[in-house]
Amino acid sequence: MNQQIEPVTGRDLFRQHFEEVEDRFSSNGQSWFMNTRKAAFARFTELGIPTRKDEAWKHTSLNPFNEVEFRPSDVSDVDSKALLEGIVFHNWKAHRVVFQDGQYSEGNSAINNLPKGLTIVSLKEAFSTHREVIEEHLASYAGEDENEAFVALNTALHEDGLLVMVEKGVVVEDPIHLIYLTTSHAHPSSTHPRTLVIAEEGSQLTLIERYAGEEGSVYFTNAVSEIVLGENAHFDHYRLQDESPQSFHIGTVQIEQGRNSRYRTHAISIGSRIGRNGIAAHLDGEGIECVMNGLFLTQDDQHIDNHTRVIHAQPHCYSHEVFKGILDDHSSGAFTGRIIVKEGAQKTDAIQSSKNLLLSDDATISPDPQLEIFADDVKCTHGATIGQLDTDAIFYLRARGIDEQSARGLLTFAFANEIIEQIKIEPLRDYLEAIIARRYRKGAL
């Protein structure tokens, strides 16, 4: 009788990965960080891969993920020029940083003309060149939320990533275009990209963080970004998850905001078979503004789960959050938004809304707003809507000559456009408009 060999998955699999990492990083310039890695891995082992029994994961089953025997991503020598061609924006000025299969790709990056006061360095290198910054900040913020197990796993296993620093008062004109790219492998691969952004007092920066992969490839991206904004710093963040439809993406963004700082994000999820976004902002100073715009598009059997958390720790802060989902076919989604207003955070102004459009009878969405308010003089509102395309609007458009498919496409685009039109990066807007046109207008007109 044939004895089938059970694949090594889940916790056991990542233990193997960690042993390899231990071997490699104990001897090089990162040995001083090894205790942090070990502690993080111990924490991961303790927590394990979340299941639906965990309150924060009740909408997302990781069973399909647990069945795959991922390998640590190899340093690939695949020529990704053709793949990148469809990802980079042409005729657009930006500092481009590309990571291919978890490793910094010098050949595909373009960071030669950095303005004074802006530092961009691969994290691997930064362990030698910017040890103090890493000691102070890396793994100091992320992980206290619902994605804790995966943040710990990232801290333990990350190979490379990016450190961005903007000095006090420096306004960086051109955006940084950060691309984490996964090429196809013979075996399912995994990467743990790590990003750390330190924007000092009065600085200003725009970052586009992209996650993309080769169509058809099965892989796991476990990304963590920590963003530290000093007093009066302004940060425009665009996070685009456009992974291969067969991939698994767990993304965590932690933002630490200082007094009078302004953070604005567009979190857009299009790809992955199972995708999870955890975005948490800690508003720890007065006069802070935090804007989170989210858009997720799911089709086939995709599942996208968004978790946001805004902590108002000080008075006179403003947070505004709109997440929109467009769900088609058998796909599903979830939005859990928590607003926590701590004692003493008076005059908090927090708005949250989750708006969802179901394009098929089989698509499902679970919106779950949660307010926890411990101050008495605040203005907090939340709301959730789930709807279908308005049949009166479809008829109105058809009565003007527009065919049904195009009318539906137009209305679907209109729904998404509330978020898209706020994107200040024109080529990114164009890119998203084209994706939406392809998906929902299906070649009509």
Next chain:
Amino acid sequence: MAIIEIKNLHAQIEGNEILKGINLTVNAGETHAIMGPNGSGKSTLASVLAGREEYEITEGEVLYHGKDLLDMDPNERACEGIFLAFQYPVEIPGVNNSYFLKTAVNAIRKHRGEEEIDPGDFLTLLREKMKLVHMDDKFLSRSINEGFSGGEKKRNEIFQMMVLDPTFAVLDETDSGLDIDALKIVADGVNEFRKDPKKAAIVVTHYQRLLNYIVPDFVHVLVDGKIVQSGGKELAFELEDKGYGWIEIEPAPAHA
């Protein structure tokens, strides 16, 4: 030449018969007014002609230029030159007027086998027609009917009619809720349209007032799903004086 021939049209919604045998022929160059009390089926007739799918046609036929109209999709009807000015224009947030109209114009042109409209020509066309309905440039970037006043919505319907240039227009209570200035603007638009002898219109209205500005060639009275009286424009004045009560007891004259 007949543009539209409605023969023994019966229509129902959710099992309730609303139209109970409508017969009406509209020839090129003619404007017909349809009047009648609330709930008589006026708006149903307009909706059925535009292709609203909630209504089920149980009997009869409608020929448009000799072709079976009821067999066409709503968008196909629009592409063939039928225009419905909605009684309640729909607000569509997120789709701006100029993009919408360009999509509609190009859909119609494509149907006719024509090239897409040149963007410059299109803008010129919009500006010219906007002036006629007293709308300013800001209108183009606004979402369809979103936040429009009642009068603006109705003017927008007439504006769309002028841009899309149909052959046969059905105006469903376009005058309701308009003040006299807005009414004149709407009437001017319709009268401009009527000048072309190849075109025709059905004006559905509740009030005789509109017919002072859009003088119809024929007036029909619709009661309980049937045309019970037809006549010239004088009929409208009679209705204004006497109401609809007197008409219901008289037998409907045959109308060919």
